[in-house]
Amino acid sequence: MTGSLGFVRHIALVGMMGSGKSETGRRLALVLGRGFLDCDALVVAAADRSIPEIFEAEGEAGFRRRESENLAAVLASAEPLVVATGGGVVTVGANRDLLAGAVVCWLRVRPEVLATRVSDGSGRPLLSGTGGDDSVLERLRRLVAERDRWYGEVADVILDADELSARQAASALATRLSDVDGWMVDDTECEKAS
DSSP states (O other): OOSOGGGOOEEEEEOOTTSOHHHHHHHHHHHHTOEEEEHHHHHHHHHTSOHHHHHHHHHHHHHHHHHHHHHHHHHTOSSOEEEEOOTTGGGSHHHHHHHTTSEEEEEEOOHHHHHHHHTTOTTOTTTTTOBTTBOHHHHHHHHHHHHHHHHHHHOSEEEEOTTOOHHHHHHHHHHHHHHHHOOOOOHHHHGGGO
């Protein structure tokens, strides 16, 4: 990452489902005075169906195609944004390449914490159908093991968010972005994230 955040077009949040990307992103956008977009919400709106319905009709490959198209469109926007990506966005190499043009913040959360946040996995196609020995926690552990290297590859800032609320995570990210890049964030702006 080069230059100051004033010259960076977008800040993208990555991390597993349940890591808090959407709510943290909304709050971070307030702190930074930027617009906010949630990539999963854009996919749902464009398809006019829920993520589980997209998975059912088009499979994971169809969902990933839609996700990639939306990510490319969002990152091509001239307005500097805070962007919450989908949890699996990093599984596609072209998406990792696109993210190289943004400041990427990884909300890193342990599988055990994610499992409490996503409950039984309802509404999350990659967690559906768990049962027996294949619990939500076990599926999350496998997904984390598969994806962590990609999150690490794209991340400019890594925030361990196990114990943080969205407000705390947004404030911590604003501070970390300032430390990393010399960009000044007015402490009073952090209050907007509460």
